[in-house]
Amino acid sequence: MPDLSSFPVTQRWPASHTDRLQLYAAPTPNGVKASIMLEETGLAYEPHLIDISNNESKDPAFVSLNPNGRIPAIIDPAGPDGNPIAVWESGAILIYLADKTGQFIPSSPAQRYETLAWVFFQVSAIGPIFGQLGFFL
Numbered sequence: 001m002p003d004l005s006s007f008p009v010t011q012r013w014p015a016s017h018t019d020r021l022q023l024y025a026a027p028t029p030n031g032v033k034a035s036i037m038l039e040e041t042g043l044a045y046e047p048h049l050i051d052i053s054n055n056e057s058k059d060p061a062f063v064s065l066n067p068n069g070r071i072p073a074i075i076d077p078a079g080p081d082g083n084p085i086a087v088w089e090s091g092a093i094l095i096y097l098a099d100k101t102g103q104f105i106p107s108s109p110a111q112r113y114e115t116l117a118w119v120f121f122q123v124s125a126i127g128p129i130f131g132q133l134g135f136f137l
Contacts, residue, residue: 002077002084009075012061013048018077021045024065025072026052029130030090034072037094041101045074076100091123 001018004010015022023038023045025031038045050056050071058069066073066088074093079085087096095116098105106112 004075004077004084007065007075007084007086009061009065009073012059013050015046015075017044017046019044021077022075023047023072024050024062024074026050026057028052028071028134029127030070031072033090033127034074034093034097037097037104041097041103043097043101089123090127091119094119094123 004015004018004022009024010022013022013024021038021043023034025034025047026049035047050062052071056062057066057071062073063069065075065086068088070089072090072093073086073088074096075084075086076096077084087093095105105115
């Protein structure tokens, strides 16, 4: 079993399945991007609800995982070279999971960069608009 104890967030939100990818998120537009990608790639994961209405994303344990204090964030116990890795921000998580699984991102450089342009458009334009809609409604 992988040892995730070097990640303080696992003290606040303990992992029941340390061999699975750990998802720290909430049911928001950004939070569901990561969970949808995890479902679509078929990776085993364990979700941890970060209650942003109670400011849990600013908890020091969570901030140790994502210094920006925002969801989503993941810990992959089987990261590069078999070592655990933390990844935060929805776009970075999407790219990481696509690269890890070889799904949803082309290997051809021209097609890869076209796909990345759409990912960045989504996270910098469409995503924030949905976030504002949810906040102001």
